[in-house]
Amino acid sequence: MKEIKTIEFKDDILYLIDQRKLPITYEIFQCETYKEVDFAIKDMVVRGAPAIGATAAYGVVLAAKEFLNNSKDEFFKNMEEALDLLNKSRPTAVNLMWAIRRMRNLIEENKELSVNDIYEKIRIEADNIFNEDIQTNKQMGKHGNEVIPEKATILTHCNTGALATAGFGTALGVVREAFYTGKDIFVYADETRPRLQGGRLTAWELRQEEIPSKLIADNVAATLIRDGKIDVILVGADRIALNGDTANKIGTFMLSVVAKAYNVPFYIVAPTTTIDFDIETGEEIEIEERGSEEVTHIENVRIAPEGMDVFNPAFDVTPSENITGIITEKGIVRPPYRENILKLK
Numbered sequence: 001m002k003e004i005k006t007i008e009f010k011d012d013i014l015y016l017i018d019q020r021k022l023p024i025t026y027e028i029f030q031c032e033t034y035k036e037v038d039f040a041i042k043d044m045v046v047r048g049a050p051a052i053g054a055t056a057a058y059g060v061v062l063a064a065k066e067f068l069n070n071s072k073d074e075f076f077k078n079m080e081e082a083l084d085l086l087n088k089s090r091p092t093a094v095n096l097m098w099a100i101r102r103m104r105n106l107i108e109e110n111k112e113l114s115v116n117d118i119y120e121k122i123r124i125e126a127d128n129i130f131n132e133d134i135q136t137n138k139q140m141g142k143h144g145n146e147v148i149p150e151k152a153t154i155l156t157h158c159n160t161g162a163l164a165t166a167g168f169g170t171a172l173g174v175v176r177e178a179f180y181t182g183k184d185i186f187v188y189a190d191e192t193r194p195r196l197q198g199g200r201l202t203a204w205e206l207r208q209e210e211i212p213s214k215l216i217a218d219n220v221a222a223t224l225i226r227d228g229k230i231d232v233i234l235v236g237a238d239r240i241a242l243n244g245d246t247a248n249k250i251g252t253f254m255l256s257v258v259a260k261a262y263n264v265p266f267y268i269v270a271p272t273t274t275i276d277f278d279i280e281t282g283e284e285i286e287i288e289e290r291g292s293e294e295v296t297h298i299e300n301v302r303i304a305p306e307g308m309d310v311f312n313p314a315f316d317v318t319p320s321e322n323i324t325g326i327i328t329e330k331g332i333v334r335p336p337y338r339e340n341i342l343k344l345k
């Protein structure tokens with residue numbers, strides 16, 4: 001299995017694979033300040049709920065490093081500004097807020113220590129978040145493999161691989177686990193307009209490991225489902241409500257409707273860090289709207305008329321009644337979702 005170093009923190013520099021450039025070029029984006037990390041998340045140099053969380057955690061490390069020579073009062077004030085900026089870098093993936101809250105709690109719990117000692121704890125905690133995510137994903141892969149038949153055709157949406165996490169992936173991690181445990185699988189990957197995470201990133205990951213697969217335009221999926229060509233659909237998540245409603249990349253909801261109509265199993269694969277235990281339903285999830293150029297241009301080439309207005313929500317919400325199960329590192333959650341999700345807390 002090829003190691004994909006989506007995120008690497010070394011000698012006080014955060015190295016990110018620049019996912020805006022893949023698969024045409026493999027470039028590394030370096031962050032030396034927390035403001036550069038904020039930019040990297042906003043501009044989707046790095047993307048994917050768990051990857052965003054881990055990246056933000058290292059952004060907190062860079063902030064603490066920057067303020068090491070502050071007085072304690074200045075340190076806490078400057079750190080709060082940094083935490084607040086990073087927390088707002090993208091609104092939908094709850095892993096970001098979870099990571100920032102974990103760092104904020106750590107600082108609060110250790111405020112009697114010296115600035116330097118607090119920095120050391122922050123540094124260790126960021127590595128913990130990073131390493132925990134990799135272990136979580138591998139555990140999810142094992143649980144998810146339980147629902148993959150020995151011979152199966154799998155449909156994926158967006159990118160849920162190593163590039164969306166600290167490593168291995170969520171839904172694509174289940175694909176990896178099935179592939180490397182010898183199952184006869186085939187993957188159809190939705191290209192996933194407008195940012196093409198499937199066509200650029202998932203396709204790149206699948207080719208890296210020569211996993212049998214084909215890339216499809218998003219509009220092809222419904223026909224494959226109708227014609228009985230898909231055995232199971234695996235998608236990721238950015239925020240899951242207590243009732244199981246799930247926010248994920250735009251186009252996921254549409255897939256779930258077609259899957260339900262033709263009785264194809266539709267699984268969310270997500271770590272428990274993607275569950276928002278503070279919200280009851282998907283109606284409470286903020287859906288990020290991104291710039292119009294993501295829709296009017298492809299690789300900076302205009303494809304829509306000048307002046308055309310655009311609606312570009314980056315996510316949608318799949319209602320829990322369309323979801324067969326939620327594959328987490330703690331096992332597969334099935335309905336009744338609220339009762340069973342609360343057991344994960």
Ligand SMILES: CSC[C@H]1O[C@H](OP(=O)(O)O)[C@H](O)[C@@H]1O
Pocket residue numbers: 047048049050157158159160161164165170171197235236237238248249250314
């Ligand atoms: C494993 S989480 C991946 C999740 O994040 C993606 O969104 P984005 O590429 O905008 O960060 C998409 O919703 C994926 O399912």
